Amino acid sequence: MGSKKQRHRNKDEIVENVVDEILNVDKKSNLKKEIIYIVISLTTVLLIVAFIILGYYYKRKTNNLYKDNMNKIHILNTAVLLNDIVDIDSEENTSKIEKYNNIDESIKNIKTTYYQNLKTFEDKVAAGQINYKIAYLTFDDGPYYLTNSILNVLSRYNVLATFFTIGLDKDVCYDNRNASCKDMYLKEANLGHTVANHTYSHRIFGGLYSSGEALAYQVKLQEDLIRTRTGNVVKIMRFPGGSGTAGYYGVKNSAVAQLRSMGYGYVDWTAQDGDGGDPGTPAQAFQTFKNSINERIEVVLLHDYSSVTYSILPQIIEYLKQNNYVLLPLFYESRMINK
Numbered sequence: 558m559g560s561k562k563q564r565h566r567n568k569d570e571i572v573e574n575v576v577d578e579i580l581n582v583d584k585k586s587n588l589k590k591e592i593i594y595i596v597i598s599l600t601t602v603l604l605i606v607a608f609i610i611l612g613y614y615y616k617r618k619t620n621n622l623y624k625d626n627m628n629k630i631h632i633l634n635t636a637v638l639l640n641d642i643v644d645i646d647s648e649e650n651t652s653k654i655e656k657y658n659n660i661d662e663s664i665k666n667i668k669t670t671y672y673q674n675l676k677t678f679e680d681k682v683a684a685g686q687i688n689y690k691i692a693y694l695t696f697d698d699g700p701y702y703l704t705n706s707i708l709n710v711l712s713r714y715n716v717l718a719t720f721f722t723i724g725l726d727k728d729v730c731y732d733n734r735n736a737s738c739k740d741m742y743l744k745e746a747n748l749g750h751t752v753a754n755h756t757y758s759h760r761i762f763g764g765l766y767s768s769g770e771a772l773a774y775q776v777k778l779q780e781d782l783i784r785t786r787t788g789n790v791v792k793i794m795r796f797p798g799g800s801g802t803a804g805y806y807g808v809k810n811s812a813v814a815q816l817r818s819m820g821y822g823y824v825d826w827t828a829q830d831g832d833g834g835d836p837g838t839p840a841q842a843f844q845t846f847k848n849s850i851n852e853r854i855e856v857v858l859l860h861d862y863s864s865v866t867y868s869i870l871p872q873i874i875e876y877l878k879q880n881n882y883v884l885l886p887l888f889y890e891s892r893m894i895n896k
């Protein structure tokens with residue numbers, strides 16, 4: 558009897574041993590599998606991170622190159638083109654441009670010449686010495702979902718304009734071409750438009766005009782954003798609501814003093830299509846616009862967000878060109894900039 562029990566125990570032990578062994582093998586192979594799994598996961602994650610970093614640097618590098626080259630090409634082109642308008646010895650200037658070895662040095666000189674030429678041209682227009690007029694198209698409050706489409710219209714007509722940009726809530730704004738708003742600052746600059754300052758927040762009811770310092774702080778914030786996005790800052794700003802609104806809140810004088818100390822000039826407007834409020838139908842907006850055009854130099858107020866303005870922009874441009882207006886981007890030296 559005892560030996561039968563013993564045999565049973567032995568059998569039990571054997572079974573236990575076998576089960577133990579199987580479990581151990583299972584544990585070992587599980588551990589092996591886990592290690593392989595972890596190694597593969599880590600390698601995948603590392604590869605993805607490496608691709609992201611490489612992609613980021615590549616994009617940044619090509620972006621910067623594109624930015625540099627587009628700026629240079631644009632400035633060279635406009636400088637040469639403008640020589641014809643202001644009657645400067647263009648042959649001499651062209652050969653001067655060609656013989657420059659240091660492109661950056663020449664760009665600096667050409668930029669100076671470019672703005673001097675614009676100023677000369679503007680002075681002649683203001684004095685009625687030539688048969689041209691000037692219109693500065695300006696777009697406020699962007700970038701917006703329509704900015705990219707508006708840029709396309711301007712490019713089609715070979716027109717340069719000015720964008721009074723803001724910065725708050727502009728990272729995730731998409732237009733109908735899926736172009737992110739935050740990319741529009743650089744695109745505007747690369748195309749040769751003036752990227753100007755309309756304060757970072759634009760919050761007229763959020764303390765923007767609580768003091769001159771508060772306004773200046775918002776201008777500084779937007780200046781930093783424009784510098785980061787485009788690498789270049791033009792010291793032109795427009796008060797949200799116009800300088801009259803700053804006056805209404807009693808801070809215009811102190812704000813202007815602050816802006817001066819920062820090197821800024823500001824500009825309001827002389828013409829508009831009414832898109833800051835309700836412009837009515839496109840036909841009504843176009844009529845409002847035409848009624849507002851009556852001076853030799855016009856600063857036209859428009860908004861990136863207005864689908865009415867977008868729909869009549871070709872008409873606006875054609876009307877101005879038919880009436881002998883040269884469409885230019887604003888520049889600091891312009892007489893329209895209050896300094």
Ligand SMILES: [Zn+2]
Nearest residue numbers: 697698797798
């Ligand atoms: Zn505005």
